[in-house]
Amino acid sequence: MKPDSLLYPAPKGLYCEKGDFYIDPVQPVERALITHGHSDHARTGHGRVLATRETLDIMRIRYGDLFCGASEVANLGETIVVNGVRVSFHPAGHVLGSAQIAVEAGGRRIVVSGDYKRRSDPTCRPFEPVPCDVFITEATFGLPVFHHPDDRSETARLLASLKQFPERAHVVGAYALGKAQRLIALLRQQGYDEPIHIHGALAKLCEYYRAEGIDLGELRPATLAGDTRPDFAGGIVIGPPSAFADRWARRFAEPVAAFASGWMLIRQRAKQRGVELPLVISDHCDWAELTGTIREIAPAEVWVTHGREEALVRWCELAGIPARPLHLVGYDDEGE
Ligand SMILES: [Zn+2]
Numbered sequence: 001m002k003p004d005s006l007l008y009p010a011p012k013g014l015y016c017e018k019g020d021f022y023i024d025p026v027q028p029v030e031r032a033l034i035t036h037g038h039s040d041h042a043r044t045g046h047g048r049v050l051a052t053r054e055t056l057d058i059m060r061i062r063y064g065d066l067f068c069g070a071s072e073v074a075n076l077g078e079t080i081v082v083n084g085v086r087v088s089f090h091p092a093g094h095v096l097g098s099a100q101i102a103v104e105a106g107g108r109r110i111v112v113s114g115d116y117k118r119r120s121d122p123t124c125r126p127f128e129p130v131p132c133d134v135f136i137t138e139a140t141f142g143l144p145v146f147h148h149p150d151d152r153s154e155t156a157r158l159l160a161s162l163k164q165f166p167e168r169a170h171v172v173g174a175y176a177l178g179k180a181q182r183l184i185a186l187l188r189q190q191g192y193d194e195p196i197h198i199h200g201a202l203a204k205l206c207e208y209y210r211a212e213g214i215d216l217g218e219l220r221p222a223t224l225a226g227d228t229r230p231d232f233a234g235g236i237v238i239g240p241p242s243a244f245a246d247r248w249a250r251r252f253a254e255p256v257a258a259f260a261s262g263w264m265l266i267r268q269r270a271k272q273r274g275v276e277l278p279l280v281i282s283d284h285c286d287w288a289e290l291t292g293t294i295r296e297i298a299p300a301e302v303w304v305t306h307g308r309e310e311a312l313v314r315w316c317e318l319a320g321i322p323a324r325p326l327h328l329v330g331y332d333d334e335g336e
Helices: 053-063 151-164 179-189 200-211 241-245 267-272 287-297 309-318
Strands: 008-010 013-016 021-023 031-033 046-051 068-073 079-082 085-091 099-105 108-112 134-139 170-173 196-198 219-221 236-239 256-260 277-279 301-307 323-325
Touching: 046 053, 053 068, 053 200, 134 287, 134 309, 151 170, 151 179, 151 256, 151 277, 170 241, 179 196, 179 200, 179 236, 196 200, 200 219, 200 236, 241 256, 287 309, 301 309, 309 323
Parallel strands: 021 031, 031 046, 046 068, 108 134, 134 301, 170 236, 170 256, 196 219, 196 236, 256 277, 301 323
Antiparallel strands: 008 013, 013 021, 079 085, 085 099, 099 108
């Protein structure tokens, strides 16, 4: 079976005709396999959803109990047969519960990596390379200029700024699923044990991470009422990007505006958002990690999706690996 008859891009997303299922469809479908809980990959309204337990829990937290018709848990490494097609889920290292999905039929295996990273992350299982004929990779940071610094040095910059400006609140924008919890866990690893204040939009997911055994230390709501330090001077306040852009972020004492994202590498983006302290912390691979992963897996073919497709396709071709862009639409860079 040729790989592109096993899995191909269709208007609703990557489609497996033989198994009659989609992977991370962008519109409601009868049967969906979901790689992780970010909202551009995990949408509501599907008939049946197959995903890891954590991803299903995250979808339930975000969308409510009726997020799909019926859900089924995929245990990591276990093979499940869907209409004669063998599928299995493997850790992707992106956020809690994130998985790559291997699809196998007629002696061919395609691995859909979803979003992934290679750095260690105290909040999720590390990426596991899975041998395959076709590796489908994201390319969010698929340009040679992208090099993510060590996340510990970025966190240390935040802690240094706190020391330097003890009278100012440090208000950090971070995506609600994954980035916020990783940043908190990194701060705890570096010995920061003061309470961290969080925006209400982060509360349920932080609570879930904690219930899954991830140490986030003491978290307090970032509300003004009843707090002994109502302006949060000298403290860390974390909120989602949407809140960061509105009045919420400006109520704090002479706030130092920080933002945790791989895009903070681009000064222009930091400037546009009014970010004083950009923290380059990404839940995606940088260029060296993307190309290193392709070399390590050594697939017969690479398909590239969401992001800077052309540069990575070109790199593969120069490395002697046939590659093509998938041109899937509907994915943004949430969680980046
Ligand atoms: Zn993601």
